[in-house]
Amino acid sequence: MMRVLTAGLFVLLASVAGAQAASFDCNAARAPDEKAVCASMALSDLDVKMATLYEVAGHLVAMGQRGMLQDEQRDFLKTRTACGANAACLSSAYEARIKTINGVLQSIYSRGPF
Numbered sequence: 001m002m003r004v005l006t007a008g009l010f011v012l013l014a015s016v017a018g019a020q021a022a023s024f025d026c027n028a029a030r031a032p033d034e035k036a037v038c039a040s041m042a043l044s045d046l047d048v049k050m051a052t053l054y055e056v057a058g059h060l061v062a063m064g065q066r067g068m069l070q071d072e073q074r075d076f077l078k079t080r081t082a083c084g085a086n087a088a089c090l091s092s093a094y095e096a097r098i099k100t101i102n103g104v105l106q107s108i109y110s111r112g113p114f
Helices: 002-019 032-039 041-060 063-083 087-110
Strands: none
Touching: 032 041, 032 063, 032 087, 041 063, 041 087, 063 087
């Protein structure tokens, strides 16, 4: 089942990545952090990966944990905003968030099979 979830995640990542540069509309980007993400393929890739993992995790966790995941996502967005256009700060923020969401997903996978 983990292979199916992983394969589905990669398909979803590919479709989202092809649709736009980031997980949000870069044409509407106004804040320095958003503009920096849209201007950098590396940051854009991290943004899409994080958004996809967040979406998958949001569908797999229980309702109580979903609220916690949403609160943590709001905190991440505040952190990203605080980074401004600092690419190193943004990259670190994304990597930390991806690591956290991956931990949630690994916890789910460890309780399998599904």
